[in-house]
Amino acid sequence: MTRRWSFYMDFLPIVVIASNEFSDVALVILYKAATLQGMNNYVFVAYAYAVGTSVLLPITFFKRRSRVVPPLSFSILCKIVLLGAIGSSCQIMGYTAISYSSPTLSASIGNLIPAFTFILAVTFRMEKLAAKSRSSNAKVIGSIISIAGAFVLTFYKGPSIMNSSLLHQPVDFLKSEDSSWAFAGILLTIVYLMFSLWYILMVHILKEFSDEVTLVLLYTITATIISTVVALLSVPNASAWKIGLNLSLISIVSSGIFGKLISSIVYAWSLRLKGAVYVTSFKPLQIVFSVALAVIFLGDTLHVGSIIGAIIISTGLYAVMWGKSREEIEEDVGSSESPSTDNAPLLQSCRIETFENKTNGNV
Template sequence: MVSFQVVLAGLNIFYKLTVSDGMDLRVLVAYRYLFATAFLTPLAYFIERSKRTKLTWRVLVLSFMCGLTGGMVAQNLYIAGMKLTSTTFASATTNLLPAVTFVLAVAFRYERLAIGSLSGQAKVAGTFLGVGGAMLLTFYKGPDITPWRSRVNLAAALAQRAAAAGAAGSHPPPPAPAAPNFAMGSLLCVSSCFFAALWLIIQAKLSKEYRFHYSSTALMCAMTTLQSAAFALFFDRDAAQWRLGLNIRLLAVVYSGVLASGVMLVVLAWCVRRRGPLFVSVFNPLMLLVVAVLSSLLLGEELHLGTALGAVLIVMGLYAVLWGKGHEPAAATEAAKVADQPTVEEEDKRIEVPIAANSI
């Protein structure tokens, strides 16, 4: 999960760089899952072909819902909210994900609240410590404590090059920035967190129903590709926006599709199955810490006291949740293991309700 958050932090850097280059991020989302599908499909076929069971309509519906909630809807809501507010504000709202996931996980009985037990109190306190630390890291600056000075600013360099190419007519000019609207932008960002949390819950159900991580992730990415491409084409049919060359756009698409989606979604699916959706979501605040470091090194941004204080709270929150997960009552742990096993009826359904097109 730490590796997953580091990769996501790099993805946010690429988002900022491609925006500076004038690329429509809705197109980037569509390309991201297209490349992820192309990367995962052959892996799923060769690695799991001898043990993969036939797909059922239930698995297809769950895959469609995973692609819709966590891919197309959550990603595009986040992008729209970021355009109406700021990158910093949008990144801060993603740290509501652990709290929202905790509430949904308790509601769908993937987590036991057990507020009377010490482990339950630790999970609740750790979740809110992580969220509070991430908010402090984002909204409180304090004095500059940057231990290094970097003169590198890739975003500014790309913006200048894109403006010069647009003036020369060899490159589409960067789109005009949207007028700030923090009320609507906040609503969109919070809605993105809700759908991302809902995606984690559905992903946990899909991992239980269809225990083939490569195949289920490839199927989910294929669903997201169709949904995101249709959404992007509805708003932007400019061929120049869809054209890829040997530039930052192609690099961002390959990074986001192959690594951030192709490789890391398999890792995420495995982690959700092993430890549950809350364990996965509680690592989300680490992304802001990594983004702060990478932004300082690559984008010329400064590190402040708020970053250090927020990092301390994030680490305290993570250890509290991990301690709570590790000290859950034995009965709850055993019940979770039993619930994770497929029932005889579920196995019968997998055999009795196959579909014709069962290969990815």
């Protein structure tokens, strides 16, 4: 039982979260390729959320019949609506920025999420920060190291190691430059600050409403409504809403199922299990995956800076995970000690009663 619980608490979240970050990078690259064929980003977000909602709706209906769902109050419902508004706004603004820049820039600026999330978590007292605590120091130092490693990977190339191209005609949309590059960078910074707030808000909701599947369903319904209204107001042309059997359809379906549905459930599950700081500490992996995909499929050159940056990021992630596990051990020790103090009077009374019985028996 202990081994299963250790696997569930320690190893499984690492694999799931890291896989989810890889999926997010792949979906962004697929989206960028679809926009080059003329797909509108507003229409894309609305369709993707609609696909995710339509897939999750029957799943939630059948799962609700086999389990007890916690009560849904008006306060929780309002918070979920706010979560949907923040999430859909981030998606619309983020994909707009990517259409002006590249997935690599998005992954690079996404390294600010751990710092933003940690600051917000400490501000809202969702994370403990004690100067003399080894676990707190490990989380702070690990977050800083991960961000530093991501910036090393982004801005320092160094000597080239290898050039592996599986495609004879590399696509250069990962390296595109645009006059609106600075605008995209500012927009992405705002987006990732809002994403950090989204993580914090979801953790707060999960403390009151622990059903991840129902929460994600209500979130996707809200995000679908908001993104559809925004898309209809922004793109009134009916021809822009027509999607054929092409890369755009593949991108929409993939993003709806893996990005809006599975990714949201993974985030909800891991946030409830580990917290916002732990989950967002994996964000610097996106730049590693982005560089790796560019080398494998786009024929980019692998540089020494990429290897050094990846090693630094891994070190930072290990420090954060160690700090989080240390914190959980300290909490478990504290909780195990408290019952013993509570039971002390009962033990004392039992001993007194036993002593009195023995004394009466000897008289």
